[in-house]
Amino acid sequence: MTGPILIAAGGTGGHMFPALALGQALAGRGQAVTLITDQRGARYVGGDLPCTVVTAGSPSGSAAAKVQGLVRLARGFVESLGVLRRKRPVAAAAFGGYACVPAALAAAARGVPVLIHEQNAVFGRANRLIASFAREVALSFEATSEVPARADLRRIVTGNPTRPGFTAAAAPARSDNRFRVLVLGGSQGARVFSDVVPAALARLAPELRARLDLAQQCRPEDLARVREAYAGLGLDVELASFFSDVPARMAAADLVIARSGASTIAELLALARPSLLVPYPHAADDHQTANARALDAAGAAVLLPQPALTPERLAAELERLMHDPDRLEAMARAAHRLARPDAAERLADAVLALAAEARP
Ligand SMILES: CC(=O)N[C@H]1[C@@H](OP(=O)(O)OP(=O)(O)OC[C@H]2O[C@@H](n3ccc(=O)[nH]c3=O)[C@H](O)[C@@H]2O)O[C@H](CO)[C@@H](O)[C@@H]1O
Incomplete structure (x- = not known):
C-alpha cells in the first residue's frame, strides 16, 4: 500500500483495545498505520503507533452541552483534515464513540473509504451518525440491531478484536479445591x-x-x-x-x-x-x-x-x-x-481490501 491505514478511535478502553488490536494486526503485515484519537483515548496508546490527538466531544445533554459538543466536533474535523493532508491514508477504520466522528467525516470528505467497526450488539449512535459516509460495517455479533439499512452499505461479521494475550489455552488441571x-x-x-x-x-x-x-x-x-x-x-x-x-x-x-x-x-x-x-x-x-x-x-x-x-x-x-x-x-x-479469535485479522483483511478497491 502506498499510504497508511487510518484508525479512528477514542474514549474508553472498550473502543481503544479493538482499535489497537487492528493496528497491531496491520503492523504485523508490514502495513503502515496512523491513529487519530482524543485525550481520553491517548492514555491507552503505547508502543510506536503514530498517533495524533484531536478535539472531540459528545453532542448530548443540555442544549448548551450539545452546542459545545458540536463545536468541539467541528474543531476536531478541521484538525483531522490536517492529519489526512499530511498522512494521506488509503482507507480508514472507525471504532465508534463520538471521538471517531471528526476523523471519519474528514476521511470521507477527502474520498478515503471508511469502514466502521461496531463492538456492541446494538449499532452505536456515533456510528449511526457516520454510517451514511461509510462503505462497510464490520459487526461483532451476527444479530446486531439498528444497523442502517442502506443497500450499498456492505456488512460483514468479524467479531471484536481483543488485545494480545487473550488466547485460549487448555484449562490448567486443578488439584486444589480453590x-x-x-x-x-x-x-x-x-x-x-x-x-x-x-x-x-x-x-x-x-x-x-x-x-x-x-x-x-x-x-x-x-x-x-x-x-x-x-x-x-x-x-x-x-x-x-x-x-x-x-x-x-x-x-x-x-x-x-x-x-x-x-x-x-x-x-x-x-x-x-x-x-x-x-x-x-x-x-x-x-x-x-x-x-x-x-x-x-x-x-x-x-x-x-x-x-x-x-x-x-x-x-x-x-x-x-x-x-x-x-x-x-x-x-x-x-x-x-x-469466540472469534481471528477478529483482528479478518478486520485487517477487510480494511486492506477496501483500500485496494479504492486505488485509482
Ligand atoms: C460504560 C460504557 O458505556 N462502556 C462501554 C465502553 O467500554 P468499557 O471500556 O466500559 O468496557 P469494555 O468491557 O468494552 O472494555 C473494558 C476493558 O478494560 C479492561 N480492563 C478492565 C478492568 C481492569 O482492571 N483492567 C482491564 O484491563 C478489560 O479487560 C477490557 O479490555 O465501550 C464498549 C465498546 O463500545 C461498550 O461495550 C461499553 O458498554
Whole structure:
C-alpha cells in the first residue's frame, strides 16, 4: 500500500483495545498505520503507533452541552483534515464513540473509504451518525440491531478484536479445591460491585467462602471501604483500580463477575471463561444488556440485571455455580463456540481490501 491505514478511535478502553488490536494486526503485515484519537483515548496508546490527538466531544445533554459538543466536533474535523493532508491514508477504520466522528467525516470528505467497526450488539449512535459516509460495517455479533439499512452499505461479521494475550489455552488441571473469582467493572470500574459483592460473600456458607480466591477491580474511591469489608470477613482479596494483567487473571478464573462491555465479553469468549454478567444499565440504548443476552442465550453466561443484583441473589447464584462444576464446564464450552479469535485479522483483511478497491 502506498499510504497508511487510518484508525479512528477514542474514549474508553472498550473502543481503544479493538482499535489497537487492528493496528497491531496491520503492523504485523508490514502495513503502515496512523491513529487519530482524543485525550481520553491517548492514555491507552503505547508502543510506536503514530498517533495524533484531536478535539472531540459528545453532542448530548443540555442544549448548551450539545452546542459545545458540536463545536468541539467541528474543531476536531478541521484538525483531522490536517492529519489526512499530511498522512494521506488509503482507507480508514472507525471504532465508534463520538471521538471517531471528526476523523471519519474528514476521511470521507477527502474520498478515503471508511469502514466502521461496531463492538456492541446494538449499532452505536456515533456510528449511526457516520454510517451514511461509510462503505462497510464490520459487526461483532451476527444479530446486531439498528444497523442502517442502506443497500450499498456492505456488512460483514468479524467479531471484536481483543488485545494480545487473550488466547485460549487448555484449562490448567486443578488439584486444589480453590474457586477463583475475578470481578471486573469495565475500564472505569463499577461501584455496584463494591456495594454488592462483599455483602453477598458475607451471606455465603462459610465452607464455600473459605474456598474463594478473589480479585476485584474497584473504583479508586471505593478501594478502602471494600478492603475493610473483606477484612471483616477474614478474606484476603486482591483489589486494584485497574488490573494490568487481565489476560492471566481471566484465564485462571473459575468464574468472572463483570459488566458486559464489548471488550470484556470478547475476552471472556476468547478465553472460554464462564461469567455472571451485570449490564451497565445506563449504557446507550442499553447495549450492554444486548451484549450479555447473546452470551446468556448461548448458555455461556448468566445475565443478572442490576435491579436483581441483591446480595441475597448474588450469594444464591454463586452457591449454585460453586456446587455445579459441570454447569461451569458447559458454560466454558459455550463461550468457546462463540469466540472469534481471528477478529483482528479478518478486520485487517477487510480494511486492506477496501483500500485496494479504492486505488485509482
Ligand atoms: C460504560 C460504557 O458505556 N462502556 C462501554 C465502553 O467500554 P468499557 O471500556 O466500559 O468496557 P469494555 O468491557 O468494552 O472494555 C473494558 C476493558 O478494560 C479492561 N480492563 C478492565 C478492568 C481492569 O482492571 N483492567 C482491564 O484491563 C478489560 O479487560 C477490557 O479490555 O465501550 C464498549 C465498546 O463500545 C461498550 O461495550 C461499553 O458498554
